[in-house]
Amino acid sequence: MCSFATHVRVCYPKGDGISSQEHMLDNSLLRTCVWVMGAIGCTGNLIVLLGRLFAPTNNVVHSLYLRNLALSDLLMGVYLFIIAAADQHYRGVYLRHQYTWRHSYTCSLCGFLSTLSCESSVLILSLVTWDRFVSVTQPLARKQPSPKAAALTLLVLWCLAAVVALAPLSHLAGGYFGDEFYGSNGVCLSLHIHEPYAMY
Template sequence: MSSPVQRSFLWVLGVVALLGNVFVIVWRLKTKNSNPVSSTLILSLGCADFFMGIYLIVIASVDIYYRGRYIQNSDVWRNSALCKFCGFLSTLSSESSIFTLVLITADRLICISFPFSMARFGLQRTYQLIGIAWAAAVAIAALPLVIQPYFQGDFYARSGVCLALHITNQKPSGWEYSVAVFFCINFAAFASIVAAYAYMYLSIRKSKTAVKRHAARPPKADSLVGRQMALIILTNSLCWFPMIVMGLMAMSGVRIPGEAYAWTAVFVLPVNSATNPLIYTIASLRFRMFLLRIGLARKKHSLSISKVLAHSSNGTTRRDHGHAAHPFRAPHGYVPLLQFLRAEPRVTPHQLLQVAAGICEVLCDLHAKNYALGGINIDCVFVSVAADEEKLHIYLPDINAYRIDANRYVNYDTAVDMEEFGALVKKMLRVYHVASRTTDSNQ
């Protein structure tokens, strides 16, 4: 690395990718029971991107080791076992990462656009798909090391950063492999991700058209979803679009400078590995709740949660007394709604009705005070049954509640709350039916 800027980027992105994805792995292992399918997919993504962090740190360390004498040791380094390992690791990371991104996108597409489809990912199917994705990535990365006659044993040794990506107008042995992997497979994956997120966004917009017609300001939910989708597409574009363009230019006869390899390894290829932890974990609702619990995040609004969510004792937890529970942690004796629905003995329809009524009371109380909840997540609903009572108590912590316009006759924000409440009731019924069938089959 001749440029100080390149060396700085290499270390920064390497450390960010390494530490960020270590955190993702630990965090997802800790919270995998709350949403096992999503957590398993993102855990796979974190492992893939972690390998890219290792690759970057190794290349940065080798750069320091050979600095000032690289020309004399160029052949020694490029033909070393460590260089081949780095090439294998970078290819394994990039391919397993993009394959996992396709699976995450497919899971989101089914959940958002086809919520009642029988093709929804189960945990067993998720394990199988991840296994196939990693097996394919390992096979792709190992081919240049295994098929010696075709690759002539020096495929990963053709650049100082040991990349399998060849963006030159020459066609040495193995160039077809590079084109097939980085320009065909990855472009198809990138295009499918963009198309799927575009379809999801259009589905969300279409489902809210009737309510949006009466809204006085842009839909909050749509804008949040749109920003996240735009960020995902942007980071994927920064990673794959430049490589695809350079590859097409090289194949058409344009000479690409050798310095492009260094910039590709330093900045282009690791972009996803460094940003995926932010997009898929650190920006998630559960992580924001965790930050709020330990006092590392600040609320955007001056809403006094303990007062707004305070309610009479008919079904919801009252929290305006002196020793109220922590506003972002379920009080002692409460369990997550999903755990309650799957518990033994089996939940009764009357109890489901009590849960729905309790959530509805919280929403009514908020709306009466001119606040919207800003999202209802099944992972953030907690249920408790007092030892001496049959009445269920509901605890619904607030994360994003915000003030709404009380003078508007038709308020989009409250309508979105009610729409999400309906979706939550559907999800409750689905979990209840699955748990019921499982119990019946075991009897």
């Protein structure tokens, strides 16, 4: 807030590398990319989800993996749309509302969605990779997992990803993650690669 004091020559923190005093997404290219990637992510993954749900398939397990992967990636598209809408809402007046935004439930939801999407995508991709690897290296010795076993495995992976994403929001961690794990920057990601706090 020292930027409101015109006599202060050097203002800390200087920024988080994403937002400015006026805009939540300061860079116009970044702003455009968020809208475009959100639209592509939601549209593409919805097409995959609907296609895999209604199109007949011989490999039910593989289709189940792809549907879950599309769902996890769809969550990232939803996250991007929320961030793009918030940027549009706070355009030109971000500094006045940045504290309220970063400590809002919507920002926490954004952080949860982005982390859940990333973690679940990695876990599901690892499962698909392992499944393909075993199918190629041991094509005759391995029995294809049943749809029920595959669904149970995916449920465990989703629960694991949800626990990782919810942990920073939970008070059960005893303050380990701090008060601003997702709210340390305007896009509500746990990006602790800059120095957004004042140095003493």
